[in-house]
Amino acid sequence: MTRSWWRTAVGVLLTAVMLFPVYWMVNVSLTPASRMRKSPPDLFPVDPTFEGYARVLDEQLPYFGTSLLVGLGTVVLTLALAAPAAYALAKLRPRGRGSLMFVLLVAQMIPGIVMALGLYGMFVRFGMTNTVWGLVLADSTIAVPFAVLILTSFLSAVPDEIVQAARIDGAGPFRVFWSVVLPAGRNGLVTSGLFAFLWAWSDFLFATTLDSGGALKPLTLGIYRYIGNNNQEWNAIMATAVVASVPATVLLVLAQRFVAAGITAGAVKD
Amino acid sequence: MRKNLVGWAFLSPIVAYLLLFYAYPLVTTVDLSIRDYTVRSFVRGGAPLTGFENYLTVFADPTFRTALLNTVLFTVVSLVFQYGIGLAMAVFFSRHFRLSATLRALFLVPWLLPLIVSASTWAWLLNSEAGVVNAVLRFVGVDGVHWLTSPDWSLVSVTIANIWIGIPFNLVVLYSGLRDIPAEVHEASALDGANSWQSFRHVTFPLLRAVSTVTLLLGLVYTLKVFDIIWIMTRGGPSGSSTTLATWSYELGFGNALPRFGPSAAVGNVLILIALVAGLVYVRAQRKQEAS
Numbered sequence: 001m002t003r004s005w006w007r008t009a010v011g012v013l014l015t016a017v018m019l020f021p022v023y024w025m026v027n028v029s030l031t032p033a034s035r036m037r038k039s040p041p042d043l044f045p046v047d048p049t050f051e052g053y054a055r056v057l058d059e060q061l062p063y064f065g066t067s068l069l070v071g072l073g074t075v076v077l078t079l080a081l082a083a084p085a086a087y088a089l090a091k092l093r094p095r096g097r098g099s100l101m102f103v104l105l106v107a108q109m110i111p112g113i114v115m116a117l118g119l120y121g122m123f124v125r126f127g128m129t130n131t132v133w134g135l136v137l138a139d140s141t142i143a144v145p146f147a148v149l150i151l152t153s154f155l156s157a158v159p160d161e162i163v164q165a166a167r168i169d170g171a172g173p174f175r176v177f178w179s180v181v182l183p184a185g186r187n188g189l190v191t192s193g194l195f196a197f198l199w200a201w202s203d204f205l206f207a208t209t210l211d212s213g214g215a216l217k218p219l220t221l222g223i224y225r226y227i228g229n230n231n232q233e234w235n236a237i238m239a240t241a242v243v244a245s246v247p248a249t250v251l252l253v254l255a256q257r258f259v260a261a262g263i264t265a266g267a268v269k270d
Numbered sequence: 271m272r273k274n275l276v277g278w279a280f281l282s283p284i285v286a287y288l289l290l291f292y293a294y295p296l297v298t299t300v301d302l303s304i305r306d307y308t309v310r311s312f313v314r315g316g317a318p319l320t321g322f323e324n325y326l327t328v329f330a331d332p333t334f335r336t337a338l339l340n341t342v343l344f345t346v347v348s349l350v351f352q353y354g355i356g357l358a359m360a361v362f363f364s365r366h367f368r369l370s371a372t373l374r375a376l377f378l379v380p381w382l383l384p385l386i387v388s389a390s391t392w393a394w395l396l397n398s399e400a401g402v403v404n405a406v407l408r409f410v411g412v413d414g415v416h417w418l419t420s421p422d423w424s425l426v427s428v429t430i431a432n433i434w435i436g437i438p439f440n441l442v443v444l445y446s447g448l449r450d451i452p453a454e455v456h457e458a459s460a461l462d463g464a465n466s467w468q469s470f471r472h473v474t475f476p477l478l479r480a481v482s483t484v485t486l487l488l489g490l491v492y493t494l495k496v497f498d499i500i501w502i503m504t505r506g507g508p509s510g511s512s513t514t515l516a517t518w519s520y521e522l523g524f525g526n527a528l529p530r531f532g533p534s535a536a537v538g539n540v541l542i543l544i545a546l547v548a549g550l551v552y553v554r555a556q557r558k559q560e561a562s
Contacts, residue, residue: 004366004367004368005367005368007362007367007370008367008368008370011362011369011370011373012369014359014362015373018376018380018434018437019376019379021380021391021395021434022379022380022391024391024394024395028394036400037399037400038400039399039400039405040405040409041400041401041402080283082284084280084281084283084284085280085284087280088277088278088280088281089281092276092277093273093277094273094274094275094276094277094281095274096278100281100285102553103288104288105549105553106546106553107288107292109491109546109549109552110296110542110545111494111495111497111516111538111541111542111545112495112497113497113516113519113538113541114299114519114535114538114539115295115296116520117519117531117535117538118294118296118297118302119291119295120523120524121299121301121302121312121531122294122295125313125315137291138291140291141291141292144284144287148284177280198382201384202383202384202385202386204384204498204502205497205498205520208524209520220384220386223387223390224386224502227390227393227502237390237394238390238394241386241387241390244384244386244387245383245387248383249379249382251382252375252378252379256375259378259382260375260378260442260446263378263438263442264442264443264446
């Protein structure tokens with residue numbers, strides 16, 4: 001038992017070191033401009049100010065709304081595409097599915113910058129730049145291949161017996177998909193939806209290439225605009241960063257096991 | 271037969287999607303790279319075909335060598351440290367102790383944060399005058415470093431930030447790999463009188479080889495693609511000292527008032543080729559792991 005206390009102490013120390021940048025982000029977000037360039041910097045918000053957060057409320061609220069909209073839109077689109085595909089791959093198993101799985105695996109490896117360039121060419125031609133739905137489509141390309149593969153492995157774990165039982169009761173393929181397999185694969189839907197949201201929420205590359213002139217810009221561009229200012233106001237930048245981190249933190253608290261499952265499933269199994 | 275038909279009916283949306291939003295953009299990028307596009311012809315079409323000229327332009331550009339070398343350095347150094355630290359943490363957390371699950375969950379935070387958040391936080395941590403890193407260095411009596419504004423340090427800085435972001439991924443995957451090793455294996459080696467280092471070196475580590483390979487290769491594919499962190503922290507600068515193929519491709523296509531889509535696409539396609547080679551090695555390794 002004494003040994004385990006020693007481990008806890010080391011563990012807390014390691015975690016503190018690892019999370020120091022996160023702490024610093026919060027600290028700076030509360031530091032007033034007058035103390036910002038002080039050397040050495042304050043280790044604690046000695047004279048905390050909420051100016052940065054006031055500016056976020058003032059200037060960044062629309063960006064926040066756009067990010068939420070894009071995130072949710074990406075989740076819906078991703079699941080709508082991935083769920084039927086995963087059902088077919090896991091349960092109907094048609095011939096030639098192996099090549100499709102391979103294509104999905106390779107699709108995840110294409111660098112974002114190449115996709116951004118190609119999508120930009122396409123979006124310009126079809127007048128899709130600077131639209132929210134265009135950004136949703138672009139962001140979904142990050143999530144869809146991953147979601148199909150993860151969901152396929154989750155749905156494969158649904159026992160074939162309950163699928164067969166439903167068939168014997170006269171359910172067609174669509175009914176089996178909707179009323180039997182999907183509810184049983186709920187955890188997979190949560191995991192892939194969660195990652196789709198986080199990736200869309202965090203996306204900067206597609207936003208800056210495809211939506212930089214739009215009326216509705218996501219939060220990542222809001223932060224980037226602050227950084228781009230010659231007069232960089234770090235307390236406002238860090239306050240926005242803290243706010244932008246909220247969804248990740250909430251999801252980690254509420255859905256930690258899904259997050260861990262998603263990371264591992266993507267790497268170790270199909 | 272009917273089963274196949276119904277199966278592909280359910281797959282038809284994803285196939286249509288992949289054709290429209292993967293195949294078409296990729297073909298567009300190839301097309302961009304073999305034509306001489308201007309802003310005008312980009313919108314209206316009709317750019318003249320120039321074959322491999324964009325590629326030759328790019329290869330002849332001195333930035334190409336820098337970007338390629340930086341990409342290799344950034345990737346290799348990131349992987350070595352992410353994996354090394356991630357493995358050490360995974361071993362540390364593989365023993366249960368009070369709070370271990372909570373602390374392990376907290377370790378995930380850097381991986382979950384939007385990259386622009388992590389990158390801007392690191393930019394401020396590494397700020398020359400007001401950054402806390404230099405403050406600590408001065409406190410212990412070392413001169414501060416111009417982390418982001420000196421060509422000697424910019425690549426180091428973005429690599430440090432990227433290592434920080436990658437540790438959680440390595441930790442989680444290696445941790446799950448460690449849990450899959452049966453406890454009897456450790457007990458057996460302990461009975462044989464092995465100390466914990468010997469047991470790790472000769473028993474755990476070899477058993478973790480398959481998981482390690484997959485982790486490293488997936489990390490390789492991820493790291494080759496990294497754009498956000500570098501662009502936000504240094505924009506590939508100063509004077510190209512932290513440019514990688516990904517940021518250079520972006521800079522050529524979107525970074526200036528006058529976009530050069532052809533060369534940008536050519537650099538992007540070179541990057542794709544490198545990523546695909548890494549990716550195919552990964553797929554093979556994963557198949558082998560599943561077979562065993």
